[in-house]
Amino acid sequence: MSFESLILFKCYLITAPVLFVIGIYAIGTTRNIIAMIIGLEIMTKGVTVLLAAAGYFNGKPQIVEPLIITMIVVEVVILTISAAYIINIVKKHDSLDTHNINKLKG
Amino acid sequence: MDLMYVHILLLALLVIFSVLAAVNLRIIRAAILLATVSLVTTFILFALKTPLAAIFELSVCAGLITVIFISVISLTNPLTREERADEKTKMFKRAVLLPVIVLVCGGAFYMLTKGVDFIPVAAGAVSKPEQGGMWNMRQLDLVGQVIIILAGVFGVAALFKDNKDDGGEK
Incomplete structure (x- = not known):
């Protein structure tokens, strides 16, 4: 039983950083702002999974539960503010391409 | 043993849907795939005995965030023809390169986890939350x-x- 848990723990330990890498790749290879935010979301999914696995394999899932919920709240607030920024940027530059957003005020 | 296979299947689905969301050119499809990623994460959180977090994940990440994404996509202009053509040339590269990167990183992280000497609590011994x-x-x-x-x-x-x-x- 413990051997199974170790294999499972290692599976989580491998998957979470892989998700983080996928998110970084998604952010790095696109010029679309919305696609970048999607990459950020994938990265946070990796962190969520790792947190939950850490709690489960330590035998105390109830400790990490509030941390995950706090992270989800932070995620939503970041996304909402990003959405507001994106709408303002599109109003001003009429493009979602980051290469076209090169004029700074001031 | 069966539980282990369920966990591994869910993790595989998580990676596959994440890759699809990352390489997809159509943002609306990518947003829907991201909602699917959240759905799979919900199942994983349920399996890891954090039901409250799972419900939050399902209602907020799979629901609210998808609605915000679709609202933003509908409020903003889609890519211009030039931008889309430029993206399409990179699509094939991205679709091939990302799975390779995932495999290489997975192998590298597997090698790193070989040295881990942490003894996890047995899956059946985790107390009810x-x-x-x-x-x-x-x-x-x-x-x-x-x-x-x-x-x-x-x-x-x-x-x-x-x-x-x-x-x-x-």
Whole structure:
């Protein structure tokens, strides 16, 4: 039983950083702002999974539960503010391409 | 043993849907795939005995965030023809390169985990989650969450505020 848990723990330990890498790749290879935010979301999914696995394999899932919920709240607030920024940027530059957003005020 | 296969299947689905969301050119499809990723994460959180977090993940990440994404996509202009053509040339490269990167990183992380000597608690021995951990043990988190939500509300209100000076300049 413990051997199974170790294999499972290692599976989580491998998957979470892989998700983080996928998110970084998604952010790095696109010029679309919305696609970048999607990459950020994938990265946070990796962190969520790792947190939950850490709690489960330590035998105390109830400790990490509030941390995950706090992270989800932070995620939503970041996304909402990003959405507001994106709408303002599109109003001003009429493009979602980051290469076209090169004029700074001031 | 069966439980282990369920976990591994869910993790594989998580990686596959994440790769699809990352390489997809159509943002609306990518947003829907991201909702699917959230759905799979919900199942994983249920399997890892964090049901409250799983419900939050399902309602907020798979529901609210998808709605926000689709609203933003519908409020903004789609890519121009030139931008889309430029992206399409990179699509094939991205679709081939990302799975290769995932495999290489997976192998590298597997090699790194070989040295881990942590002895995890047996899956069957994890206690049933205590109810009220959020309210009894981590009340300060709730205050932090309220402050973060308020900061978000003020941020959005400030961003959508009508700036008369800017209007005058135009």
